[in-house]
Amino acid sequence: MRSEYVEAVADAVDAADSARLKQLTEDVYGADLADLIGALTPARRTDFVRLLGPDFDFGVLIELDDSVRLALIEELPPATVAEGISELDSDDAVYLIEDLDAADQGAILDRMPSAERLSIERSLDYPEESAGRLMQTDFIAVPPFWTVGQTIDYCRETADLPDDFYEIHVVDPTYRLVGVVPLDRLLRSKRPVGISDLVEEEGFVVRADQDREEVARLFERHNLISLPVVDDGRRLVGVVTADDVVDVVKEEAEEDFRAMHGVGDEELSSSVMYTTRNRFLWLFVNLLTAFLAASVIGAFEDTIAKIVALAALAPIVAGQGGNAATQTMTVAVRALGTRELGRLNLKRFVTREIMVSLINGLAFAVIVGLIVWAWYQDPRLGFVIGGAMVGNLVAGGLAGVAIPLAVEKVGGDPAVISGVFVTTVTDCVGFFAVLGLATWWFGLM
Amino acid sequence: MRSEYVEAVADAVDAADSARLKQLTEDVYGADLADLIGALTPARRTDFVRLLGPDFDFGVLIELDDSVRLALIEELPPATVAEGISELDSDDAVYLIEDLDAADQGAILDRMPSAERLSIERSLDYPEESAGRLMQTDFIAVPPFWTVGQTIDYCRETADLPDDFYEIHVVDPTYRLVGVVPLDRLLRSKRPVGISDLVEEEGFVVRADQDREEVARLFERHNLISLPVVDDGRRLVGVVTADDVVDVVKEEAEEDFRAMHGVGDEELSSSVMYTTRNRFLWLFVNLLTAFLAASVIGAFEDTIAKIVALAALAPIVAGQGGNAATQTMTVAVRALGTRELGRLNLKRFVTREIMVSLINGLAFAVIVGLIVWAWYQDPRLGFVIGGAMVGNLVAGGLAGVAIPLAVEKVGGDPAVISGVFVTTVTDCVGFFAVLGLATWWFGLM
Structure with missing residues (x-):
């Protein structure tokens, strides 16, 4: 969609020229019309729907981002919405009004023909995200x-x-x-x-x-x-x-991953304030755990003061452990989400993850150990970093499996919480292993 | 599915008791039968299909993990596979044999009735992951x-x-x-x-x-x-x-996220060696960037030797920047993947991400600055960490948007490569900002 087209539509809306608007939009598919509405300013969106009047297909609104749709429907007169959604299949009508507050919903439903109203109300009686909300109530x-x-x-x-x-x-x-x-x-x-x-x-x-x-x-x-x-x-x-399920499958697949990165249910069209608040909490929790890791480092200040190189090397071990653990956790979280991981294959999966962590841990221990040895001309430093690397990758592998399973067991959502715990483990173990090993080996305490 | 049931089936397979096997499996749905096959040992899987003979519905194999399916089909006699897939819709038949090597594929196709063979060959002529591979060639x-x-x-x-x-x-x-x-x-x-x-x-x-x-x-x-x-x-x-598209939608939604964490196309049933190799490369690239960040720290060894607290505090700033940047990147990568991000909303998105980074950066600067001030009883240290925090979160926000866009622009897959670059930026900027600010303010150079 070109921006000249969007501007032409915006001009027609500003001029309240509904004939021109009809002409501009009559051959456009629903989903493209939704993109167009999303590209207009909020005030123009309402005018757009008003100007098109009965020619506007409310089914188009389904393809809008949730927040845009909600704001638009709240702005429109309830009678217009009632008329518009009466034309739709009941599942689509339900989708459009289910997130409105009870008063707005009531105002719209009151203005609908009773047959359509009843079938929508029946769907709304079922819990959110249930089959009852997804179903169409017309059938043969x-x-x-x-x-x-x-x-x-x-x-x-x-x-x-x-x-x-x-x-x-x-x-x-x-x-x-x-x-x-x-x-x-x-x-x-x-x-x-x-x-x-x-x-x-x-x-x-x-x-x-x-x-x-x-x-x-x-x-x-x-x-x-x-x-x-x-x-x-x-x-x-x-x-x-x-066709309804295609959207559900996509949303459910994305949900886990979005939760893992603390971006939850925000959309591309969400406001700065909503997005900021939405991301803040997750960052804040991660900050607390970062202080925990910092306190591990703080406990070894004497060691670092004597071997400053450790300040540069310890983050490598902590970071690598975090990356490897996140790989394991990603697979575990998603397999739990899709119910692919169950009693039949759990043992095999856990064994595999530990083996993978161990092998990759050993490989990276050798690589990093040799680099550090060569860099600092000190074999002991190489052994300290290498040893810590194996330990941290294995700890990360264990945490990457065990934490999602434990969160699931106690009824939490593994996607939301596992990441924080897992990287806390790899940060703390990583720093402790490097600094603890060095302190012991170099006899610094 | 209970493990006693799996054992009963395994026993029937070992006893080559096809009557018992038929009785055990006749009322089981395809996808459940696939779970059952996946839970058997590889040798038993082949025997299972052989023993059921013509009673086995090859459509079941579609629900197996790719690697399990491929291994099983390679083990079975081509004539058996040819007979089995002749019964299926052409899209399902194509799905089962498209990943075989050319010789195995040919051996199977040669043993099929010509009508079925031709329609499969026609589909196979189209590129992988194309509509032609997904389509059914029977229609009215x-x-x-x-x-x-x-x-x-x-x-x-x-x-x-x-x-x-x-x-x-x-x-x-x-x-x-x-x-x-x-x-x-x-x-x-x-x-x-x-x-x-x-x-x-x-x-x-x-x-x-x-x-x-x-x-x-x-x-x-x-x-x-x-x-x-x-x-x-x-x-x-x-x-x-x-029904074919449901699977595609799920796979495509997952693909981006799996790529972001370096777990690519591995499956729950993949072997230890495959999984290890699959994850190694991504970890290795991340390791190289970790050394880059370590060299930034290494350049400030004199500063750290004088203010050891910086060794504990710098990773907080680097980590927080990485987390915030990953949030932005997650949204950007996915929006590019679904084509939701385009010319119409790009400017708005970039502006939002910079604003969000700035606001959260200021918020965390205040929080962290005050904690550090109180902890170390030194306001200057609080200002250094707080200032570095704002800078790193804004840098992370910019990188989280710019890098996926740049990768997409040059034709790469943003999901695969962006993460490495983005965390390199936040690590290096974070460490440099903390240590550089401290060096300058405390007049250590």
Whole structure:
């Protein structure tokens, strides 16, 4: 998207020229329209939507950054939002208003047609990040005693079908899910064939209150396109489709890593203040642990005063241990997040990580030891740094596995907290090993 | 999955008891079966597949870790693999054999029925990680002058349809893609309606040689379920569906972060030697930069000898700068990877990052300055550390933005290389700022 185009749109908004605006935007895809809105100033965003009026597809807002979307929807009149989201599938409508505060949400819902309102309210009753929030509540359900012909006729004659659907759901008289019939299967069968002959009863199902991460994992593992959602009584309440899951999978994969670096849920469009606050806490905690490491060094001031070279060499050992430990931790955190690491492969993984740490520790001990020996013309200094290197990489490997596992065990999120502990271990062990070994060997105490 | 179950299966394999094995595995889902195979020893994995014979669904192998799958397929007789993958959709068959070496691949392809072989070979002709490798070559294509009735009859009468499909493709006599008709649209329409009245001509399309990352981005941005793949002449050659894209999205999201920590493409099941080698290079490069930072410290040995406290305090400034810079870099690398960062928002992002660095730099300067002043009872030491802290956080913020952008500009992968440069900057600037400021202020040179 070129900036001249954005400027042309901004000019049309400023001139309140809705005809020109319609002309500029009519052939633009939803996601590109979202980019355009994101590039406008906040005041122009509201005007943009107002000027387009009923021609504006609220589905576009889904692709905006969360903070931009929230601010924009709060600015728009509730009646406009109510009208706009009534046109959408229920899952998209829910996505747009679920993060509003209760009063704003109520004002919008009150202005919606009752059928749409009810289905949105039903979704909102389920917990955040659950299958119930992700599902679409429009679906096609038929009884098992119908035929293919009856079902096709029903689809032809019913006006109010969902926008897109990929299977027919089969339910009993109490709306309990019997199974599904994929559309292609329906299409391959002759009209007199009974639905009960086509139905797949053994398929996957999720409960509406299940976490969306579990839903995403089912899609991933079993290559699904759509998945029925049921309530506690196995009554069909909605459908989740793969296009919704693509976004969940991406967000969940990124979440762990973002947490590891203390950038949490900020977005590219987040403000300076939000971003600063968001990052501050993580940096502050890391600062405290840095003082812990500094106090280890402080305890050996006499040694450093006598062998100043140690001040330059100890950070190498601490840093290398931190890097190696972070590698192990990255793998462990992600494997816990995706549930790939479990009882079956835990022992093998821990053994491997210790072996890898040991081998790389020995390799770097030799490399660093020789460099230091040559640099300072003192074999003892080489041995001190080399010995400390092995010790710190092994300690880091252990910490990189054990800390995420322990955090998970006590119910914490390994991605958020492990990093701080792991680098504390490698800093403290690294400094202590170098300075302690030197003090002992050079007989400085 | 319980380890008793794995043991029971292992016993059945050792006893070559295929009846028992069939009984143990017949109700197990593909992905769970893959977990089971992964938990067996390599020798038992081959026997497991051999013993199940034609009852074994080769689609299960898709869920295995790459290295496990590759080793297993290489161990199996080519005829067995050929038979097994002939049953699969072409995209799955391609996925299973694309990483084999040419000789093994040829041995398998030679033993396949020619129709299946040809469609696999066609996919393999496209570059790795392209849409052509991801696509399924079975699809339904009809001419625009057909009616809904003719199309439905065709689906009913043709035996060799793809396993699952979600739309009908409309092509002209030279097989050029005219557009698609989603199955639900077909089902809603009466038999005499013409296909040309239903066809969506404006839909998204990818070229077979496009990168799978671009394909995934299209699915994500436009919430697609399936996407036609065409060749250079816009002739329809295949279809990519959302279930394949879910895996791509996850892998691509993880790839950047794994690269940032130097754990590349290793898997949980990778061997000790592979993992060690895989991580060594990244650690080695980081080690070289650590020596660079050490040489900065080494240049100030006289200063440290006089104020030993600096040996404990300088790493705090270097570390804090590294952490803050990594936050900026994480956001920048990922935003470049997803193409979210572009000309439209670059200036805003850079300004924000500098502001955030400055504000957090000032905040931590005050905090650390006061602590150091109180700790060492020397205000000058507090000012030195505080001043160095601001400088290093701002330098880190600049480096965290500029380095990924520069790496991207020259065609490198920002995720792989940025980290090394960024922490080199914060280490060197941090140490230099602390020790240089101290030397100057305390008049030590």
